[in-house]
Amino acid sequence: MSAPRETPGRWRMPAEWMPHEATLLTWPHDAGIWGRLMPDIQGTFARLAALLAEVEDVHIAAPAAWHGRVDEALRGAGADAARVTLHPVDSDDVWARDHGPIAVVPLGVPAPGQPPRLLLDWRFNAWGAKFPHERDDRVAAAMAERLGLPCRRMEMVLEGGAIEVNGEGDLITTRAVLLNANRGGSGDPAQAEETLREALGVERVIWLDEGLEGDDTDGHVDDIARFVDPCTVVLVQPADAAHPDHATMRRNRAILEASRGPGGRPFTLVDLPAPDPVAVDGQMLPASYANFAIANGRVIVPTFAQPADDRALGILRECFPGRDVVGLDARALITQSGAVHCVTQQLPAEGAR
Template sequence: MDAGPAAAGFRWPAEWEPHAATWLSWPHNLETWPGRLEQAERAFVEIVAALSPHEEVRINVVGGPMEDRVRARLAARGVEVDRAVRFFQIPTDDAWVRDHGPIFVVGEGPPGEREVALHDFGFNAWGGKYPPWDRDNAVPAKIAELAKLQRFETGWVLEGGSIDGNGDGCILTTESCLLNPNRNRGDDGRAVTREDVEQVLADTLGATDVVWLAEGIAGDDTDGHIDDIARFVALDRVVAAVEDDASDINHRPLQKNFECLQAFRGAQGQAFDVVALPMPPPLVLDGQRCPASYANFYLANNVALVPTFEVPNDTRAIDVLRDCLPGREVIAIDSRDLVFGLGAIHCLTQQLPR
């Protein structure tokens, strides 16, 4: 592994810090949204429409014809495409840029004046589940080349949705994902340990505290990404998904995660303010339990985009997040079709800090 960003003076900023842009990879994989790709694209249009008044949106497309079609769709929705959207001819296998895209880090100094670089972790489609993934794995290097950004590289496989940070060295993650041997193994073929992972996160993202939760939610094919269960909304404040129905499969795992967050104490003895975020009722499409969660929100400049599912708990979740995010407009995005592809808004976005 190359000398990491942390040693070079870079840190991983929190999602709520100022953005220069949001990256998306436009959806095109029929196997991800069988029979619903058109509906998924409509949801993408709504995401761009919500983001574009507040920050630039950068979209990876597979060739010129796709760019022309997406331009037309966005313009028909009223998006000021020439002002607010930039297209990049970067081919992809799928749309989950949170996981196949780079993780951006920043140097010292105020937003707009500090250096921005990226870390290129390996990507293997969540433990080899969905081949091919070679085009997705090449996305960070292509972004570094086209955006002329310094690129750090490691042999470790890590998806952006598997970690969440507060910008000050504290990272949330899950054992079920980051300790899974389908991502990484030690040099001697052994299973990786917490200590192995914590060292990588320290070297690459400047982690000083790593909070280990056990597992994710039912229907999540990523082996338990953190961005469906617990998220930072401030330096020491975390929203954590809870399932009120004791008969639901998610109830006990989420309760254990909530209790773990309440019990955590950082290196300086600091505790979290842990806020309960309700879950939607089970969402089953074509016989498949989908990983529907309000925790899969995305924080952009001035706004928070929240997945909703046309159920009563939508209002409860939006109220919780509005209270936690003063000064941000909370925008609901109907994500029923998105989550049929086993992800939602946070999975489909990646912030470029200023």
């Protein structure tokens, strides 16, 4: 199989490990969502921003009335203020991976007048109208305007956490999300693939079945399988056959084993442990070490104060030998069914391929 055809005027979504200009965050501000965990979640975001600002710029969407409190939290975490910019952008919630813009760059030689980057503003409906989302659906366009970058509104509902690319033609997703009637599509995989190929420059779409138990997104891929290089995928594999995700992830592994990537080669699969099941009020939550974010020279991995934390960090250090792999306590984040990757969205540098 060949790499993506480098046709002038086409676009490609770079792999997350390509150079970044910045990472985008959306600050938590709704006490109705976080309740007594508001101080904890503010601290989590401040520590995340500080870790990111050590290696790249950070752009934070936050209501204007909150900027003073955000500045105070960032100072408390020791964030480099020179590398953090606050933008007066309103939102409903914090999940920048899903409501933020997805950046693409020219695929091959840019066509005359083709800009070096384009931000795609996909429709966002809060994973099937499960939560308020009118303000979230405007975040991508607002951030594009603030950043001075061209933006294209897309008709398809798509969340960044629903797709995983290697920058060389392959995209992994799940049927449970992209073909779900609650996203408003036709349910036709061929139609979805056509849109993904045209918008993101991919050639091969790998359809996994389902995601993790308790994932209110219906099964985002960024909780289960991630590229760490063009030919290597890390995927969650619970060791305990009684784990709620054991059977699902064995099926997903079999699909990846049968798939082929660049040059028709099979993927190398690296198993990640699953943390012990995490639940709140009896509700299973999708805690996963696969929900890491890649930054310039750094990988930030969610941790859950469990014995498996160190094993997961060790595996990911082997997968990213040139990067500083660090953990971030995600126990507050996971109460709302997300972690580190869910709250970040990369802005690739000009020229990233």
